[in-house]
Amino acid sequence: MPLKMKKIFFSFFSSLKLTITLLIIIAVASILGTIIPQQYGGGESFRHLSPGLFKVFNSLQLFDMYHSVWFIILMGLLSLNLIVCSLDRFPASWKLFTAIPSPDRSKPFENLPPESVILTEKDRNEVIESVANILTKRYKKIRRKDADSATFFYGERGSYSNFGVYIIHLSSLIVISGAIIGSLLGFQAFVNIPEGESTNTVHLARQKGVKKLDFTVRCDKFSISFYDNGMPKEYRSNLSFIKDNNVILEGPLLVNHPITFNGIRFYQASYGSTPGGKAYITVIRENKEENTLKVKQRDSFYLKEKNTKVKILRIEKNLMSMGPAVLINIQSPEGNMQFWVFKHIDKIRERIPGLFKKVPKFNPGRFKPYYFKLDRIESNYYTGLQLSHDPGVVIVAIGSIFIILGLFITFFSSHKRLWVRVDEQDGKTKISVGARSNKDPVGLKREVEHLLSYFSSIG
Amino acid sequence: MIINTVILSWVTFIYFGSAVFYIFKMVTGKEFCGSLASIIAFIGLIAQTAGLILRWFESYKMGIGHAPLSNLYESLIFFSWTTVLLYLIIEWRVKTKNLGAFVVPFAFFSMAFASFSPNVNARIQPLIPALQSNWLISHVITCFFGYAALTIACGLGFMYLLKGLEKGESPRLFFRLLPDREIVDELTYHSVVIGFIFLTLGIITGSVWAYSAWGSYWSWDPKETWSLITWLIYAAMLHSRFVRGWRGKRMAIMSIIGFASVLFTYFGVNYLPGLHSYF
Numbered sequence: 001m002p003l004k005m006k007k008i009f010f011s012f013f014s015s016l017k018l019t020i021t022l023l024i025i026i027a028v029a030s031i032l033g034t035i036i037p038q039q040y041g042g043g044e045s046f047r048h049l050s051p052g053l054f055k056v057f058n059s060l061q062l063f064d065m066y067h068s069v070w071f072i073i074l075m076g077l078l079s080l081n082l083i084v085c086s087l088d089r090f091p092a093s094w095k096l097f098t099a100i101p102s103p104d105r106s107k108p109f110e111n112l113p114p115e116s117v118i119l120t121e122k123d124r125n126e127v128i129e130s131v132a133n134i135l136t137k138r139y140k141k142i143r144r145k146d147a148d149s150a151t152f153f154y155g156e157r158g159s160y161s162n163f164g165v166y167i168i169h170l171s172s173l174i175v176i177s178g179a180i181i182g183s184l185l186g187f188q189a190f191v192n193i194p195e196g197e198s199t200n201t202v203h204l205a206r207q208k209g210v211k212k213l214d215f216t217v218r219c220d221k222f223s224i225s226f227y228d229n230g231m232p233k234e235y236r237s238n239l240s241f242i243k244d245n246n247v248i249l250e251g252p253l254l255v256n257h258p259i260t261f262n263g264i265r266f267y268q269a270s271y272g273s274t275p276g277g278k279a280y281i282t283v284i285r286e287n288k289e290e291n292t293l294k295v296k297q298r299d300s301f302y303l304k305e306k307n308t309k310v311k312i313l314r315i316e317k318n319l320m321s322m323g324p325a326v327l328i329n330i331q332s333p334e335g336n337m338q339f340w341v342f343k344h345i346d347k348i349r350e351r352i353p354g355l356f357k358k359v360p361k362f363n364p365g366r367f368k369p370y371y372f373k374l375d376r377i378e379s380n381y382y383t384g385l386q387l388s389h390d391p392g393v394v395i396v397a398i399g400s401i402f403i404i405l406g407l408f409i410t411f412f413s414s415h416k417r418l419w420v421r422v423d424e425q426d427g428k429t430k431i432s433v434g435a436r437s438n439k440d441p442v443g444l445k446r447e448v449e450h451l452l453s454y455f456s457s458i459g
Numbered sequence: 460m461i462i463n464t465v466i467l468s469w470v471t472f473i474y475f476g477s478a479v480f481y482i483f484k485m486v487t488g489k490e491f492c493g494s495l496a497s498i499i500a501f502i503g504l505i506a507q508t509a510g511l512i513l514r515w516f517e518s519y520k521m522g523i524g525h526a527p528l529s530n531l532y533e534s535l536i537f538f539s540w541t542t543v544l545l546y547l548i549i550e551w552r553v554k555t556k557n558l559g560a561f562v563v564p565f566a567f568f569s570m571a572f573a574s575f576s577p578n579v580n581a582r583i584q585p586l587i588p589a590l591q592s593n594w595l596i597s598h599v600i601t602c603f604f605g606y607a608a609l610t611i612a613c614g615l616g617f618m619y620l621l622k623g624l625e626k627g628e629s630p631r632l633f634f635r636l637l638p639d640r641e642i643v644d645e646l647t648y649h650s651v652v653i654g655f656i657f658l659t660l661g662i663i664t665g666s667v668w669a670y671s672a673w674g675s676y677w678s679w680d681p682k683e684t685w686s687l688i689t690w691l692i693y694a695a696m697l698h699s700r701f702v703r704g705w706r707g708k709r710m711a712i713m714s715i716i717g718f719a720s721v722l723f724t725y726f727g728v729n730y731l732p733g734l735h736s737y738f
């Protein structure tokens with residue numbers, strides 16, 4: 001029986017019990033997700049602990065739960081719940097929005113508190129005109145009804161307030177759909193590029209595997225700067241984006257300042273140093289500086305002396321916690337000699353008296369009459385970039401803005417409806433004010449007081 | 460020690476004094492105690508404001524100027540500042556002093572934790588690159604105003620439940636002095652609404668920050684996820700009120716559960732495996 005099915009479907013999906021149940025299930029699932037490690041090989045440590053459990057968890061997609069089928073189903077159910085509920089209720093809200101109740105209803109005037117009634121000596125017709133004036137200034141959808149014994153008015157404001165909830169709910173759907181679009185059509189990727197090199201191949205984060213970009217990214221330079229206390233101050237990659245051998249875009253990439261190119265956002269995510277680097281070595285002969293050279297590992301150069309060749313064997317950023325050092329080999333007719341040149345050799349000698357006696361290999365003046373000085377080492381860095389392409393972001397952003405709007409409408413506005421009756425009592429003109437509101441009784445009371453103060457100044 | 464931390468550790472004692480007088484007021488009913496408590500809390504708030512501004516200036520003098528909202532110490536201070544500020548506004552609007560006994564202690568605990576826990580570093584530190592963002596500042600401000608409102612809702616929840624203990628014809632004095640249960644319920648609701656709106660704004664500004672710093676507006680990091688869980692709890696609470704008309708005791712309990720979730724989002728998350736717990 002399709003009709004009955006439809007009814008069951010409707011009553012199931014329009015119940016708030018379902019909403020609350022779903023909200024709680026999603027909350028509990030999310031809690032699980034913060035306990036079980038997610039993504040990027042999060043399950044690996046688990047595999048060792050208990051292979052059996054790992055299998056079960058894995059088949060339930062518990063290691064990538066927020067993208068799992070069942071999580072998406074939960075979101076789908078919530079959305080369906082929301083849609084059905086809204087459809088269910090919207091006609092009534094619309095009616096409330098468009099309908100104008102008749103001014104001479106008696107209900108609003110029942111059990112009026114005494115302060116909602118004003119008696120005045122003024123002529124009734126004058127009062128009616130003033131009331132009409134005041135109401136048209138303050139309210140919308142004014143209706144008036146003149147009867148023999150009394151004149152009735154109706155006015156309202158804030159009728160849009162009933163739509164706040166629909167705005168919130170619709171925008172929640174928009175946010176959810178933006179998130180789904182992003183996860184279906186977008187991607188996250190990462191890549192490490194050494195300084196001076198370029199690439200067009202990046203590693204996908206979730207889907208695994210690699211992706212070829214239709215342009216090339218070159219890292220021209222990576223640099224870090226530090227505060228005085230040693231905390232990092234800035235990570236900066238100078239990137240060039242190249243298409244068909246032309247540099248289309250060039251710029252510094254910093255944390256918190258991503259660069260967008262071809263619809264892909266690039267983020268400064270990490271960095272590291274590649275082995276080797278460059279060393280600046282000053283050659284001193286008989287206390288006279290000869291020259292300063294910039295060398296890489298395996299570079300070699302000749303000294304003035306009789307066929308003497310210097311070869312750079314190793315460049316270490318921090319050898320045995322004693323700072324930068326370079327291992328050099330000197331090949332002369334007398335044979336081979338190897339020693340380390342430390343940058344902070346003076347400090348090291350202070351700390352370890354008699355160092356050169358104990359370890360001749362640390363003596364930078366071992367090859368007489370020469371003395372070698374290590375000025376500094378320049379590391380070769382690579383920059384770690386994160387890439388993100390997410391066509392859902394705009395949708396999520398729009399949805400979020402409307403959620404805020406909807407929240408403000410829902411909580412800070414109310415649909416206030418007022419009925420005013422002007423008649424006579426004991427030879428005086430009587431004004432009575434009745435009021436209804438969908439929420440915010442305090443605001444309604446203030447509104448009525450306001451209106452009454454206007455009315456009492458008529459007389 | 461730098462002058463701002465000295466001032467801020469005094470504020471801890473000031474709030475302690477205020478909390479004690481609020482409790483006296485609740486138990487004895489002496490108006491005098493209540494007024495004293497309010498005045499002390501107000502003095503504390505001014506001193507704390509001065510401390511925060513000084514700290515801000517000092518960071519500029521050190522050449523690493525930034526708003527004092529960047530580490531656990533500063534966030535705890537800011538949390539108690541927003542809580543007391545919001546509380547005093549409510550006290551002034553609603554004209555009841557009994558709530559103070561349930562709220563000001565939270566501000567005191569937060570200050571005490573910030574000032575005296577060995578795990579909390581009070582030094583002014585420069586901002587690491589990820590934290591150099593104006594969105595982060597708006598994120599912290601909105602979140603902590605939200606937390607403050609939800610702290611007050613939790614205090615109201617306790618108050619409601621405590622009042623529920625009263626039995627028989629002659630309730631003990633301090634039960635009678637609490638405001639009417641209906642008023643407490645209404646206040647709880649309003650606090651939760653304010654808290655919920657700020658929480659929503661906090662989540663949104665946080666995702667904008669994440670979108671410029673972390674490569675994705677939402678990455679299901681434990682902190683993000685817990686803020687969503689908290690949001691869902693309060694959403695469920697508001698819905699059960701709107702549609703099913705839940706009131707009173709159930710709301711009180713929900714406001715306490717919700718606050719537990721707030722606390723976990725704030726502190727507990729650091730014990731979970733995560734990518735970027737920045738404290």
Ligand code: HEM
Binds near residue numbers: 078694702
């Ligand atoms: C994504 C999250 C949300 C979901 C899934 C959701 C779902 C629902 C559902 C299913 C209903 C029941 C409708 C009915 O019974 O006809 C409802 C009602 C309501 N919701 Fe939400 N809602 C969400 C967010 C919000 C938010 C953030 C607010 C604002 C605080 C809100 C305010 C309301 C109100 C005021 C009602 C009662 C409507 C009425 O009585 O006419 N909702 N919601």
